[in-house]
Amino acid sequence: MKGALGFCFLMVVVASAGCVSQTAPSPAWSNWAEREGGVAQGPECARASTALARLGDPGWITKLRFLHVRVLNTNCPCAYAWPDGSLFVTKGLLLLLDDDELTGALAHEIGHLAEDSPRFKSAAFSGSGGTKCEVYADAAGCELLKSAGLAPDFLARALIKVRNDPRTPASLRVALSQRIQIIQGGEAFPEQTVWHAPRIR
Ligand SMILES: [Zn+2]
Numbered sequence: 001m002k003g004a005l006g007f008c009f010l011m012v013v014v015a016s017a018g019c020v021s022q023t024a025p026s027p028a029w030s031n032w033a034e035r036e037g038g039v040a041q042g043p044e045c046a047r048a049s050t051a052l053a054r055l056g057d058p059g060w061i062t063k064l065r066f067l068h069v070r071v072l073n074t075n076c077p078c079a080y081a082w083p084d085g086s087l088f089v090t091k092g093l094l095l096l097l098d099d100d101e102l103t104g105a106l107a108h109e110i111g112h113l114a115e116d117s118p119r120f121k122s123a124a125f126s127g128s129g130g131t132k133c134e135v136y137a138d139a140a141g142c143e144l145l146k147s148a149g150l151a152p153d154f155l156a157r158a159l160i161k162v163r164n165d166p167r168t169p170a171s172l173r174v175a176l177s178q179r180i181q182i183i184q185g186g187e188a189f190p191e192q193t194v195w196h197a198p199r200i201r
Contacts, residue, residue, distance in 0.1 A: 029082050037074030037090070044071045044094050051102040052087065055110065056148045061140060062113040069106065077165055081109040096161050104145065104154030111140030131175045138179055156183040 033039050048069045059065055064085040072078075075092035082088075087109050089102065097105060112133070142152035162168055163176035 027082075027086065028084065029086055029088075033070070033072060033088070036072045036088075038072070040071040040073040040091060042071075044091060047094065047099070048089050048102065048106075051099055052106050054103045054148060054150065055107055055144055058110045058144055060147075061115070061144055062110060063115045064113060067110065067113075075167075077162055077167060079105045079109050081112045083113065085113065092167070093162075096165060097158055100150075100154045101158035101161060103150060104141070104152075104156070104158040107141035107144045107150075108137050108155055108158075109141075110144055111137035114140040131178070134175070135179055135182065138183060142183060152183055156180050159183070 048071055052067065052069045058067055062085070067085045067087060069087040069089060071094065072088050072090045074090045075095075076090055077092040077096045078090050079093055080088040087106060089105065093105065094102065114137070138155060141155050145152050145154055159176055159180045163173050163180065168176070
């Protein structure tokens with residue numbers, strides 16, 4: 001997806017950028033968010049925050065103390081995770097998904113931030129990070145959902161809606177179908193992508 005690829009490129013750039021300002025630095029994602037339609041205000045934000053809160057404290061999986069979700073003012077049905085714990089869902093995704101599916105999508109994004117996930121930790125919900133990276137995030141996301149007493153099917157249903165949406169490129173649909181099958185079919189996650197949960201102390 002065009003926006004998702006732009007996002008990946010940006011991540012490489014900002015990761016090496018130093019801070020030279022004496023004022024509080026802008027978040028690494030601020031320019032990117034502007035280009036993605038800007039951060040929206042309004043009732044959608046409360047809905048996204050509620051969906052995130054259902055996952056409880058995801059710190060056991062990410063080692064991040066604070067996760068925050070914001071809404072991007074764009075119709076592309078996407079979600080993103082930044083290494084600082086900033087999560088983004090688009091207005092298009094909010095329109096597409098119900099509340100359960102939205103929580104599933106956020107669990108997947110948090111899965112990208114799992115502490116032992118691949119080095120390139122951020123990718124779009126629709127799968128710009130490569131299938132292996134996405135399946136890995138699915139595995140962590142399903143663990144997170146289960147730990148919160150929620151169904152992994154929340155994520156599978158979200159992926160089905162994204163796959164079936166006409167805005168999703170045909171080239172992504174096969175990979176999305178494979179991921180859905182793994183989650184819904186109870187199939188084991190491929191060996192190289194199995195996410196090993198850290199001990200909960
Ligand atoms: Zn992803």
